[in-house]
Amino acid sequence: MFLPGLRRLIGLYAVRENDPVLATAQFQALARQILMLYAFLGLNAVGLAYAHYGLAPDWVVIGPPFVLVLAVGGRSLSWIRAARRPLQGRQAFAQLRMVNRFTVILGLSASLWASLLYGRGDSASDMHVIFFLTITMMFCMQCLAHLRSAAHILTTIAVPYCLYFIAFGEPMVQMAVVSYVLVLIGSTAMQSFAYRDFCHLVDLTAENGRLALTDMLTGLPNRRAFTARLEEAVAQAAATGGRFGVGMIDLDGFKPVNDSLGHGAGDAVLREVARRLEAAGLGWVARLGGDEFGLIVEGEADLEAIGGQVCALLRQPYLLREGSAQIGASVGFARFPEAAAGAETLVDRADFALYHAKTCRRGSAVCFAPAHEAALRRDAAIEQALRRADLAREFHLLYQPIVDAVSGRVEAYEALARWQSPTLGAVSPADFIPVAERSGLIRDLTRAMLGQALDTMRRWPADRRLSFNLSAHDIAAPESVDGLTAIVVASGIDPGRIVFEVTESGLMRDLGDANRALASLKALGVKIALDDFGTGYFSLSYLQRLPVDRLKIDRSFVTRLTEDATSLAIVRSILDLCRHLDLDCVVEGIETADQMLLLRSVGCRMMQGYLFHRPMPADAIPAFEAAAAEPTRWPGPCSEAA
Template sequence: MLVPRLRRLLDLYTVRENDPVLAAAQFQALARQVLMLYVVLGLNAVVLAYAHYGLAPDWIVLGPPILLLLGIGGRSLAWIRLARRTSQEKEAFAQLRSVSLFTVIVGGFASFWSAMLYGYGNDASDMHVIFFLTVTVMFCMQCIAQLRSAAYILATIAVCFCIYFFMIGEPLVRVSIVNYFLVLIGSMVMQNFAYRDFCRLVDLTEENSRLALTDALTGLPNRRAFVARLEEAVTHATVTGGRFGVGLIDLDGFKPVNDSLGHGAGDAVLREVARRLEGAGLGWAARLGGDEFGLIVAEETDLDAVGRRICALLGQPYLLREGPAQIGASVGFARFPEAAASAETLVDRADFALYHAKSCRRGAAVCFAPEHEAVLRRDAAIEQALRRADLAVEFRLLYQPIVDAVSGRVEAYEALARWQSPTLGFVSPAEFIPVAERSRLIRDLSRVLLGQALDTMRDWPAERRLSFNLSAHDIAAPESVDHLAAMVVASGIDPRRIVFEVTESGLMRDLGDATRALTSLRALGVGIALDDFGTGYSSLSYLQRLPVDRLKIDRSFVIRCAEDETSLNIVRSILDLCRHLTLDCVVEGVETADQLLLLRSVGCRAMQGYLFHKPMPAAAIPAFEAAPPLWALPRGSRAAAAA
């Protein structure tokens, strides 16, 4: 029974290495206050020595304060050096123990010196000694209140000398000692309260810091924590010559789950993704925002194998309360130091690899490779040229006809952008459109090109329509949609002659905003076409929610329809879908007469492709319309007409 009580008592006088965060906070607090403690202690010692000079022997008056000043001077210089650098946890514990030890030495030395001075001189001199001891101890306890062990050590020393002075002192001294003892007890109680409040504040600060670095939904570290951890990894690997990988994970098909099953289901999917990533032990995982996650992988790990494991893991079904869900994942990796030597550039490289994965190998993992560097440089050159470009001068539109394959009548022309850069030469739309979207320059480009298209179609027959492509960024903001609508109204052209084409993949980024934007345009009277249908999510619920007038079947099905029965059946199914939903349907990529006949046999009418005509400048449209449609003639007549 006695031993546990003794152990608890000793705990009050020791620095225990059980709370690194508290130790760091104590160290920081002492670093701000200990210098003031040493200044006041030194001044009080000098004043006490001056008051007793000539009353007591010189070796008592001068020797101890000189030693005391040297000691606290050396400690002051040490604290100044420590305050200039960030202390690690072990160093903080060591300094706290040294403070407790120095408190024993200085407190005992100063108290013993004051006891040696007591009795020299008159009653006023003796009261000065008591005053030095009491006031200095009280102030020092205040300065080291955050380190309870040191404060208790100093209070214990003061109590011992209070007993000594009470035993040898005069009645007035005894009364003063009793009064001081009571004040000291009260100060120790208040110091204990202050210490507890300090500990609670440290705990609260630690909790707030933890919350600031934690994703509230999944419990994973957030983007801020990811960046900090990545910078630490780069610093460590730079010093040690190590290697590690950075991965960015983007969920494929998450938006459809969120939109069809609700946000609660989407949140459940994100929590399950976090659980799977943590449980797999593939690396240090974090949620960066939305449906994007980050991963820091240990050195010498096979990133391709990690990527395959992630894709397989996250591609497994999700059994939710709202119903089962299925998503996939695309992953981009970059390795330090091969891909980059800084945290920011590593993330950029991993992001490029992720973009490449989503564009070319959706549902797979791509590791940044040397050949990607050339693509990055090319994209950077394109972006710089885009930013310097005179959009109205350098960009032009070509027009490809959309025809009725039964009557041979031209229904509309799709406007297709082309860029002839003065510095880069001809730049393919497959190159400049993704760059324009990533750099947010696509909105300015779309407005310039729409203006050109509206000016061109003024010369067309009234029954001809314009089909114009919009990026997801064009409909992402209400002000952008309003600007496009204002351009249509200002042109004076019947809005019913205009069809805006949008892609499935672009709409799925935010189906809610896309629906509102397209509904606003649809109210103007323009048509809305869903481009590349069949290559994205193709959910019937989206067709129900979106204000769509027509579907455009992607050319990938047309190319294979003559040899692949499945592709032809997909085309046939989409045609049936359009008929039941009263939607128009356009088939893209028709290049041969055999494809034309086959597609027409299953009910296709509106078609587009090189068989009818390649994209042409606006000046060539009148001649095209005046000439007989060669594709509609028999083979022999077609050859003769062409000759």
């Protein structure tokens, strides 16, 4: 019973080292107030010494305040230096313990000095001494309110002197000290309440800070925390010559989970992804937003091997309340300092490696390499040239026919953009279209090319359609769709002669927005084609939900058609699907007569490829039309690039 009580009593005068956040806050609060405390104490001591000069020996009047001013001056310089680099953790605890020790020394010294001066003069001088002790103590306690142990030390030092003056002082002194004791009791109680509120505020601030750095869905650190941690890692590695890796993780096939099972299932998948990544212990993990996660891997670890582990880990099935889900992941890594020496550039390099993984090696990990550096420089040059480009003068369209292989009739022409840059020369669409999409320039390019294609279309026979490719960015916002609608309406062309092609990957970015955009275009009267069908994560059930009129089977199935029975079976299945859903079907990439005849034998009519003609300029279309109209002639393989 006695020992626990004694420990609690001692605890009132000690700095507890169980809360570093509170210690840091206490240090910061004292740093703003303790210089005022020292200044007040020094000035009051000088004033008391001046009032008693000649009433007491010089060593009593001059010596103690001189030492006190030197002491508080030295401590003031120490605090000024400490305030320039705010202390945390152990350093903050050490500084607070020093405040406690210095409070004991100052409190006892000031009280002892005041007692030596008491009784040396008249009653006014004695009241001045009492005033010095009480007012100085009260002000110091107020300044030390955020460090309760120091305030308790001053209170304890004041008690014996108060009892002494009450017992042996003159009546006026006794009344003054009694008043001081009452004020001291009230002040101590108020300080106790204020200190409790201060601790609560510190806890609340710390919690808010933690929440500001935490992703609410998964409990992982968020993008803000990731950026701060990455900057710390860069600074530490730069100082020590260390190395580390930064990884960007993007989930493959996550959108279909949201769309088919609901957002609750999608959230459950994200929480499970976070749990798996944390449990694997491969590095410091954060959720950056959406279905993207960040990873910081310390040291010389094999990044590709870690990336392979991440991909394998996230490929495992997800058992949800709504059903089972299957997704994948692609990872891009950049290593410090080889890839970059700054945090922002490291993230850019890792993002580029991720883009390369999703484009070329989906479901795997890619480390940023010198070849990627060259590609980045190339893309940067393309972007700058795109921003300066005169779209109407530098860009032109080629047209590739889509043919009914049974009747030989030309059904439509697909418009294909080409760019002849004055600085870069001929730039492939495979190079400039991804750059235009990433830089946000694709919408301007689409509008310019659509206007050009519609002008060309005026010279075609009335039953020829235009097949025109749209990027995912072209249907990502209502204003983009409104712009396309305005161009079609202004052209005066029958919207029913226009087919807008969109890719599976473009639709899967946000199926809900894509559905609304396509429905708006469909209401205009245009047709919608799903391009590159069969190469992505597209679920067949979505075909019932999207306003699609035709499917374009990807050329990858055609190249293996004559020697791979599986490819032919897939094509036949898609053709059957189109017949049952009342959809048109076009097969791309036909290059040989054998491919054409084989496809025709399984019921395919609409075809597109080099067998019929390569993409041609607009002025070559009349000659092609004339040749195609001859009943005894099939357009043969075209060896020249028209």
